[in-house]
Amino acid sequence: MTISKKSKRLLLTFLNDLNHCNDDMSIFIKEKLKIETENYNEIYLEILPECENQNYCDFYGKLLIKELNQPKGVVFTPQVFADFLIDQFIELPEQPGFKFLDLGAGIGNFYFAMIRKIQEKLENEKRWTVKDIILNLKTIYSVELIEEFVIFQKIRAYFFFRKFFTQKEVFQIFEALVIYQHDVFSEIEVTTLTKTLVSNPTLSPKFFDFIISNPPYIGYRHISKSQKLYFKKNFASIYTGLNDISYYFFAHSLKLLKKEGKVVILTSRYFMEARYAKLLREILLKNTICTIIDIPNSNIFGKGINSVIIEIQKSKPLRTHAIKLKLIRKQKKQHDIIVGILHLPERKKLQAEFSGEVWNILTEKEEEIIKFLNLDSLPLNDIAKIGTGFHTGLDEVFIANIEKREEQYYGKVAGKQDYELESSLIKKIIKTTDILPYIVNFNDRYFLSVYRKNKIADYPKIRQYLENFRQRLENRYDCKKNGVKWYEIAQIRNQDIFDAKLKIVCPYRMVKPKFAIDLVGYYSSIDITMILPLKIDPYILVAYLNHPIVKQYILLTAKKLDGKKIELYPEYLRNLPIKKSLLVSNELLTQVQSNVKKIIHPENEESLSTFELQTQIDRTMSKILHVE
Ligand SMILES: C[S@@+](CC[C@H](N)C(=O)[O-])C[C@H]1O[C@@H](n2cnc3c(N)ncnc32)[C@H](O)[C@@H]1O
Secondary structure (H helix, E strand, O other): OOOOHHHHHHHHHHHHOHHHOOOOHHHHHHHHHHHHOOOHHHHHHHHHHHHHHOOHHHHHHHHHHHHOOOOOOOOOOOHHHHHHHHHHHOOOOOOOOOOEEEEOOOOOHHHHHHHHHHHHHHHHOOOOOHHHHHHHHOOEEEEEOOHHHHHHHHHHHHHHHHOOOOHHHHHHHHHHOEEEEOOOOOOOOOOOHHHHHOOOOOOOOOOEEEEEEOOOOOOHHHOOHHHHHHHHHHOOOOOOOOOOOHHHHHHHHHHHEEEEEEEEEEEEHHHHOOHHHHHHHHHHOOOEEEEEEEEOOOOOOOOOOOEEEEEEEOOOOOOOOEEEEEEOOOOOOHHHHHHHHHHOOOEEEEHHHOOOOOOOOOOHHHHHHHHHHHOOEEEHHHOEEEEEOEEOOOHHHHHHOEEEEOOEEEEOOOOOOOEEEOHHHEEEEEOHHHEOOEOEOOOOEEEEOOOOOOOHHHOHHHHHHHHOOHHHHHOOHHHHHHOOOOOOOOEOOOHHHHHOOOEEEEEOEEOOOOOEEEOOOOEEEOOEEEEEEOOOOHHHHHHHHOOHHHHHHHHHHOEEOOOOOEEOOHHHHHOOEEEHHHHOOOHHHHHHHHHHHHHHOOOOOOOOOHHHHHHHHHHHHHHHHOOO
């Protein structure tokens, strides 16, 4: 069943009439639904029973999202999770007046978790009266951009209070509710029909005791120019053009908090690693970070978002302050994540150990691995050169269309006969999937390497083929901006690495790290990172890089992408620690070297399988590194 535009209007009408309605609300809806159109009976029959069960939020919330054409960055925080976080992080004071804000409240799952908490307290104290509720709820704010969600929260509030009080009393309570439609990044107040119900339209700085937020998931590409200008002006200390919108929710929350106030943010964990989030991390560290609950590869939202929960107090951190850390990995069920947060062991680490650099939350054992590998080591950059490959600007023309048949190379053009090509500019290329541990499995892919030093007049056949794509080639960025000729590839980086006789290659993005020796001099694009060993034996280096402890180090420290992939960009590899013990030759290293050669040159008679050889190499390398 889909919700129609009319149904959305129904929500608005419903609210409009809220103050004037004398009948019981459910009767009101019933009447409305009947009056509007017959078809709504169907919706009504589904919604109303759910409304009465208080479970309609999920149901109607989803319909609303559909009706609004999936507004940018919106997912609802599961109610169980919202309830749990409110219970975990908030302790209500004795007296009313606790200033709370659900920032970017959506359909108000945190806000209602808070109302429930207040209800429990007042009931306990036998003060669940209209007067006390009003007193307590006056300072509990919900702020949300999208009008329909705001209205929906009001419907929720109506049903919630109507269970306990008369309609007249509910309307009294409504006067105190601060469910507010507002763009927190705008100086202009939004005037809508909801305005009549808004009692306090100002969100003043240094006002709140506690803010909770699950900010929208909106990356820089989807932030408008005018919004970026607003952020640049108002959040200069963290601004980079690449920030997610959530970074400004952090900064804005800190502005709105009183001194010593706290904010809890549930968001994507990438801000702990992203290069462009360095300024944000630095600003956060000027405050006291109380808790970080890192939840990688888990599923709070049913959408594979890698989440983190962070609790920050607006106060200068003491030197001795330790952050409470929890790590909940690979939990697919909300329930298991909650159990993990409650029962997995907590670690503490001095805040002073954190900086603007990547925040990596690890177990004690994992930290030991990192310490171990860094001990007596030097960065790979000191003994090797690292870089990525070429960039054509139009892979279809320079790679995908090139074929080899019976020792002759051809360029394919749709609707025409294949063009024969001069072979001297054709290179063998490899892609990510061709790289296995230790060896490259070439898959018959070729690359037309017309570069600056080549005169196109010397290659008439290639020119004829390329002429078919001239307009598209001329339109490439590097042709327009960097003076690249229409028939040249856009950029060839690290020609010296390609020219070398032997190099190590690894995929730029992968699930499991793997490094191979390339003896052929394959070319590759930016999907592969290349290492040219200069002051270390390549066979020993490749064995080290493929060793389980190094792979584990990489999995722990490399940038994590969506899904289970990690990214091995050159800058990261340049800093990879290489044990100095690999640079001084000895018996064990010679054994490793010889076994790697056996894998790479299988033409030599070898009785052991590749797997057995790899196992032997790993064992010997473990002895060299002194690990079990
Ligand atoms: C991830 S959702 C939060 C969901 C909410 N916790 C719930 O359970 O319903 C983020 C919310 O922030 C709202 N939002 C986005 N930009 C906003 C802005 N500038 N001001 C206020 N709210 C905003 C979105 O409309 C969305 O409802």
